[in-house]
Amino acid sequence: xxxxxxxxxxxxxxxxxxxxxxxxxxxxxxxxxxxxxxxxxxxxxxxxxxxxxxxxxxxxxxxxxxxxxxxxxxxxxxxxxxxxxxxxxxxxxxxxxxxxxxxxxxxxxxxxxxxxxxxxxxxxxxxxxxxxxxxxxxxxxxxxxxxxxxxxxxxxxxxxxxxxxxxxxxxxxxxxxxxxxxxxxxxxxxxxxxxxxxxxxxx
Amino acid sequence: xxxxxxxxxxxxxxxxxxxxxxxxxxxxxxxxxxxxxxxxxxxxxxxxxxxxxxxxxxxxxxxxxxxxxxxxxxxxxxxxxxxxxxxxxxxxxxxxxxxxxxxxxxxxxxxxxxxxxxxxxxxxxxxxxxxxxxxxxxxxxxxxxxxxxxxxxxxxxxxxxxxxxxxxxxxxxxxxxxxxxxxxxxxxxxxxxxxxxxxxxxxxxxxxxxxxxxxxxxxxxxxxxxxxxxxxxxx
Numbered sequence: 001x002x003x004x005x006x007x008x009x010x011x012x013x014x015x016x017x018x019x020x021x022x023x024x025x026x027x028x029x030x031x032x033x034x035x036x037x038x039x040x041x042x043x044x045x046x047x048x049x050x051x052x053x054x055x056x057x058x059x060x061x062x063x064x065x066x067x068x069x070x071x072x073x074x075x076x077x078x079x080x081x082x083x084x085x086x087x088x089x090x091x092x093x094x095x096x097x098x099x100x101x102x103x104x105x106x107x108x109x110x111x112x113x114x115x116x117x118x119x120x121x122x123x124x125x126x127x128x129x130x131x132x133x134x135x136x137x138x139x140x141x142x143x144x145x146x147x148x149x150x151x152x153x154x155x156x157x158x159x160x161x162x163x164x165x166x167x168x169x170x171x172x173x174x175x176x177x178x179x180x181x182x183x184x185x186x187x188x189x190x191x192x193x194x195x196x197x198x199x200x201x202x203x
Numbered sequence: 204x205x206x207x208x209x210x211x212x213x214x215x216x217x218x219x220x221x222x223x224x225x226x227x228x229x230x231x232x233x234x235x236x237x238x239x240x241x242x243x244x245x246x247x248x249x250x251x252x253x254x255x256x257x258x259x260x261x262x263x264x265x266x267x268x269x270x271x272x273x274x275x276x277x278x279x280x281x282x283x284x285x286x287x288x289x290x291x292x293x294x295x296x297x298x299x300x301x302x303x304x305x306x307x308x309x310x311x312x313x314x315x316x317x318x319x320x321x322x323x324x325x326x327x328x329x330x331x332x333x334x335x336x337x338x339x340x341x342x343x344x345x346x347x348x349x350x351x352x353x354x355x356x357x358x359x360x361x362x363x364x365x366x367x368x369x370x371x372x373x374x375x376x377x378x379x380x381x382x383x384x385x386x387x388x389x390x391x392x393x394x395x396x397x398x399x400x401x402x403x404x405x406x407x408x409x410x411x412x413x414x415x416x417x418x419x420x421x422x423x424x425x426x427x428x429x430x431x432x433x434x435x436x437x438x
Binding site for chain 2: 059065202
């Protein structure tokens with residue numbers, strides 16, 4: 001698995017270098033929430049590009065024929081994504097500390113949302129490939145966006161529900177460890193489902 | 204003689220195709236030809252053996268074990284050449300040599316270089332620029348360089364010129380006879396494989412027509428070539 005991960009990192013070394021440099025340069029000048037949001041979107045793009053490369057160049061077949069287990073390919077892709085997003089989070093937290101940037105720790109909520117979106121993509125990707133995952137996730141993401149907008153409008157008229165949601169957000173942001181634990185649980189669930197589907201996939 | 208590959212009642216259903224209860228055995232040191240026309244199910248059988256697809260039912264035993272019981276050990280013992288190329292195309296043959304050295308337990312770098320020279324495969328050119336025949340020769344070089352006991356070849360001479368094709372077939376025969384390697388080879392060009400195969404399995408439209416030793420089959424009809432008998436069996 002480490003060999004696959006190193007191969008993946010090596011293949012994308014230029015974009016990864018730019019990614020890290022980009023976070024280091026941008027994070028001192030923006031609110032942590034915004035810079036984390038931007039770089040979590042970039043980390044999704046890099047991971048999805050890596051998935052598409054594996055599909056386009058028949059890498060799944062390569063990994064299946066050489067001495068390797070399918071579940072390791074799944075774990076590698078999850079580690080790859082987690083590494084990117086955690087790197088962004090750590091650099092932004094360091095910048096926040098050194099430059100005294102104002103933040104409500106909302107980036108931890110973003111972490112969970114981004115992880116949820118990307119793991120949904122990865123499960124579908126391991127089930128039927130990158131094109132299928134892309135076609136399936138786009139309408140779902142769009143629906144979620146519309147849903148959030150409508151829900152926001154609905155909340156304006158329901159103060160009790162709004163208070164409850166705000167309280168939930170405060171609990172998550174107050175205790176960073178909650179968010180990290182939920183992130184780890186999401187990662188494990190995604191790995192389990194992806195392995196289940198990937199074992200059945202015809203390569 | 205021990206069984207290297209044992210397939211029992213292998214079945215796989217698709218919407219418009221069904222592989223029906225295929226059973227055959229490949230013994231150590233033998234070359235088994237899996238013959239059939241296009242779309243007969245040869246590649247489905249091969250992909251089931253190496254775990255690229257999961258059969259609906261049936262048993263596949265490789266060296267007496269199921270693939271999933273000892274996956275890494277079995278995959279180290281199998282050399283595979285598929286109908287399409289699957290090695291990283293952004294590499295050169297030389298860098299593929301290094302990569303495969305870290306992948307297989309018994310990778311022999313010197314043997315790989317020897318095969319590259321013998322089949323005239325460039326070492327420092329990017330694989331993406333290779334012709335189909337060149338990629339096939341590279342796949343074959345990889346498959347033969349990690350000391351596999353079972354070599355599985357899916358249409359291995361497709362796109363390869365006559366001279367290299369004869370050389371490859373001679374190498375396969377030498378591996379089987381002198382080094383006791385077992386070879387499963389699929390083809391629809393019977394005439395060129397006729398000289399090297401020991402046993403044959405003929406399938407058509409997903410059904411097994413016959414599994415028999417070549418010698419036995421030819422003795423049953425001494426006046427005919429293998430190709431003629433094959434054509435008669437298909438009728």
